[in-house]
Amino acid sequence: MPSPQEILTELKKVKYPGFTRDIVSFGLIKDIEVAYAGVTVALAAPAAKPEVIDQIVADVRKTVAAMQGVPAVNVQVEQATPPQQRAAAMPAKKPIPAVKHIVAVASGKGGVGKSTVAVNLALALRALGWRTGLMDADVYGPSVAMMVGALEAVKLTDDRRIIPLERYGIRYLSMALFINDQTPVIWRGPMVTKLETEFLFNVEWGELDCLVLDLPPGTGDAQLTITQRVALAGGVIVTTPQDLALLDVKRGVTMFQEVGVPVLGVVENMSYYLCRKCGHRHEIFAHGGGARYAEELGVPFLGELPIVREVREGGDNARPIVATQPTHAVAAAFKSIASRVIEQLEHHGN
Numbered sequence: 001m002p003s004p005q006e007i008l009t010e011l012k013k014v015k016y017p018g019f020t021r022d023i024v025s026f027g028l029i030k031d032i033e034v035a036y037a038g039v040t041v042a043l044a045a046p047a048a049k050p051e052v053i054d055q056i057v058a059d060v061r062k063t064v065a066a067m068q069g070v071p072a073v074n075v076q077v078e079q080a081t082p083p084q085q086r087a088a089a090m091p092a093k094k095p096i097p098a099v100k101h102i103v104a105v106a107s108g109k110g111g112v113g114k115s116t117v118a119v120n121l122a123l124a125l126r127a128l129g130w131r132t133g134l135m136d137a138d139v140y141g142p143s144v145a146m147m148v149g150a151l152e153a154v155k156l157t158d159d160r161r162i163i164p165l166e167r168y169g170i171r172y173l174s175m176a177l178f179i180n181d182q183t184p185v186i187w188r189g190p191m192v193t194k195l196e197t198e199f200l201f202n203v204e205w206g207e208l209d210c211l212v213l214d215l216p217p218g219t220g221d222a223q224l225t226i227t228q229r230v231a232l233a234g235g236v237i238v239t240t241p242q243d244l245a246l247l248d249v250k251r252g253v254t255m256f257q258e259v260g261v262p263v264l265g266v267v268e269n270m271s272y273y274l275c276r277k278c279g280h281r282h283e284i285f286a287h288g289g290g291a292r293y294a295e296e297l298g299v300p301f302l303g304e305l306p307i308v309r310e311v312r313e314g315g316d317n318a319r320p321i322v323a324t325q326p327t328h329a330v331a332a333a334f335k336s337i338a339s340r341v342i343e344q345l346e347h348h349g350n
């Protein structure tokens, strides 16, 4: 009989259906047990369609059965707890009064354009007639507030609630407005996300159709804290084509699903280069991964965005493209993504 290690090595030859990577590197193998009667392989429940899971099970069975000295193979797929059940076991998520939908924008890793998408998505929702707010929940990263407007002093209501800033027709706030070199150390420690979520409820947002939250990059504890405490209507995941991002997208999907938040969809940013001289699109990277990943993970694909110099310039100068160049092709792409987000929110009954 082969050892569990030998079996694991052999399983590295099994590719995740549709991808060049193997199921071991995807983290699908939970346990391998070798007993007299045969080998039992336990698989983590992949966030994939049933056909894909069946395919993986069949491939694992075939691969292990082909190894010398294996009398029988038993493949078990761990059952994912239904989202409703999991959500029931969690602390109650708080809604924000008078805010209809709270949408979180997340990414598996930094620098993929999450804040750019959050800002322009908020503005595109506004352009479609929604009263929209934007909140930067990324304490350490560059601020969405800086992408929208100047860091003005924030005013308080009589009962000491924070009044958001307003520009281009949207209300916005950033944690960065409250943090500087003199900020007490507690704001720099692990308590920060907890305080931050409390903070979110202390803002006088007024009536909003949608509040867009720019989450910190990644899918760790900070992100989980927010998704567990705030009553989110859905999550949007931003990815780029140039890295092997399936795992990142999958982590994002899993993060939302684990807390019972619907994934509204995946956005592929910096998908291709749109030349402003010739107006042509140049495929720099093999784009289209976002759509494939979304399909693979059974979540909607919301659209792709080109790399455009004006998008970066707009971000650097607080002149976001959707607000300042509404007829630009990229602004149109953002609006199409925004209308899909609205469709998805309606679809999920929010």
Ligand SMILES: Nc1ncnc2c1ncn2[C@@H]1O[C@H](COP(=O)(O)OP(=O)(O)OP(=O)(O)O)[C@@H](O)[C@H]1O
Pocket (backbone or CB within 6 Å): 107, 109, 110, 111, 112, 113, 114, 115, 116, 117, 138, 141, 142, 217, 269, 270, 305, 306, 307, 308, 309, 311, 312, 313, 315, 316
């Ligand atoms: N479609 C695009 N075309 C051109 N530049 C872009 C595009 N999307 C983002 N950028 C630029 O890429 C850089 C990173 O974008 P952004 O800050 O939005 O990423 P992020 O994912 O929020 O990063 P972080 O993880 O640091 O928060 C910025 O300079 C931004 O202007």
Ligand SMILES: [Mg+2]
Pocket (backbone or CB within 6 Å): 114, 115, 116, 138, 141, 142
């Ligand atoms: Mg950011």
